[in-house]
Amino acid sequence: DGEAAQTYIVHMSKSFMPSSFESPDRWYSSLVESQSQSQSVLYNYAQVLHGFAVKLTLAQAKALEKTEGVLAVHPETVYELH
């Protein structure tokens, strides 16, 4: 269902960050806003990856994947305790 939203992990290339943004976080927020007015970044990642987590529809995720600076958009997975 293209309308059902789920969380995606978005991997970014920081070297593509426009100089107009003060920080990667602002850049990520603007990218999300360009896809969806109703969604906001869940997490910004700075250490283990460059990127963020956001809830999007499949169509929005596919559109985001084509944006310059986006390396990959992976759907969230659920892990379990052992």
Added chain:
Amino acid sequence: TTHTPEFLGLDGSNGLWSESDGADDVVVGVLDTGVWPESRSFGDEGMKPVPSHWKGECESGTRFNASHCNKKLIGARFFCSGYEAAYGRVNESKEFRSPRDQDGHGTHTASTAAGSFVADASLQGYARGTARGMAPFARVAVYKVCWQGGCFSSDILAGMDHAVADGVNVLSMSLGGGVVPYYRDGIAVGAFTAMRKGIFVSCSAGNAGPDPMSLANVAPWITTVGAGTLDRDFPASIVLGNRVRYGGVSLYSGSGLPRGKLLPLIYAADASNGNKSSNLCLANTLDERLVKGKIVLCDRGISARVDKGNVVKSAGGAGMILANMAANGEELVADSHLLPAAAVGRRVGDAIRRYVKASRKARATIEFEGTVLGVKPSPVVAAFSSRGPSSMTPQILKPDVIGPGVNILAAWTGVAGPSEMKADTRRVDFNIISGTSMSCPHVSGVAALLKGAQPGWSPAAIRSALMTTAYTVDNTGAPLRDVATGNDSTPFDHGAGHVDPQRALTPGLVYDMGVQDYVGFLCALSYTPQQIRLLVKSNLTCTKKARLRSPGNLNYPSFSVVFSSHHDHFNRSATVVKYTRTVTNVGQGASKYRVAVSAPPTVKITVKPTTLSFQSVNQKRSYTVTFIAKRAAPRLTAAASFGSITWTDGLHKVRSPVAIMW
């Protein structure tokens, strides 16, 4: 835990213990269900000030604030944005929206890794002793990333992101998921950066055993930990009406069954309310009229073991015998049931099933016998422990090691009973549970001690030390066994063997690795530059120099060889496989090592050179191993053979397991 320090040889004041100086500068980060901070396992009496490198925090939330942290529990954060995006806001009347542990699992794992000393710990009298983590002076930082609905990768990545920034030295993660390419696996992605920053990452291998290829967390920069038993047991005797007595295990601590009186015994399959699965004692499958006042024999499988006990209790049963099926073999996992109950192995289960079938008036009772030590053989590989080979990269042998993971006592949450069921209103300070979740933090704690003793060692060097010094014989001197089959276990079951912390302190040689080695490995997997970048986080190309000839050429402390009837993409005959390894001397300066090879009859293994001479510490030497298949692929498609390559200088034994597949 009350017995694993002794079982692991960590009970003395010498060796790793003194060399590590208590590892009080080492921070163990635990990604799990949070922490119960009031547990005495997180007391900070006598602890030195918090290490100066620490940047972590204690976050506030439901029933948790900064005052819950101390010099032992130095960090506590929670991450629920991914969980809440899927399920809506955490209901604070049902779940703590804070680092506080609802479940118990996180408190158990954190205290196993680095809990403080607690005298007179037990679970209602069972496993009584002084509880402590493997690194009792190391610091604990908890990152709550698992909630009642699961552990979401966005939350896990956030937890790892903060753990790295906070300055943890060891990451302990007793959770996992399905096998996906490394660049799509959140734990593997996060662990790569952690490794790059010198953080040792240990993860549980999974509880999907004994099926082959059932492992989780198989990335080679992660230390993958399987589970074995201790030499401790909680015996219970099942006495049948024919006066035959069988052995089982139990952690039941209530009023027990009437003394000296045998009760009617019924097989759950014969007590069905019409449901075909009644033999498994699943919910709503038993006929209360047939069960009431009787001991019910239930088959293991599908539902949680303690749930079966509750089903029998709810149906009016007086007791339960829980019998293993083929998948569990003779593995005996004890549970804190709500009714008098005992678990038995498959053979005993079959005997009791036969007795019930043959007897018109089957009767039984259960006698609970407390805690015994010195059980032989031990350790034994747990049936539930996930098994290799790695389905993602069969050229890397996984799991890496096994550690204690069966019937482990450690600290527990204050809001859940020992059976973890809602119906269980009992509250305990310590609980006894099993899983690779329990073996993982043992290795994390040992790694913290090694980190304290050898601060300059890389995560790969620490893992190498743990692997090459692991032992493969039990306390009877026989090869380690697999409780699922009763046969000798293989490196697909136990990896390099059972961890031996004291020996790991002086491995002699280590197989060291850094980011470039792993990049070469990823190139050998034919990952695209973009896929590699998701892991490495920088621009890289797979140059001829960087690329390993095959993934199995990674400088790993074990060997996994895959023969195929085809030629590989370099047009080499795949019945000959050649791997190169480089070892670093971490022993005394001048030394000479000789190789000893144990090869299966189907494979010729040649090592060149056969001696390695070192003049100084940190000197590196390389050697090449050639594996030649003596015959075509065996008829059985899953055929595998095993051996080992050991370097010895008279003082050290640096052993690498070998697994060969066709």
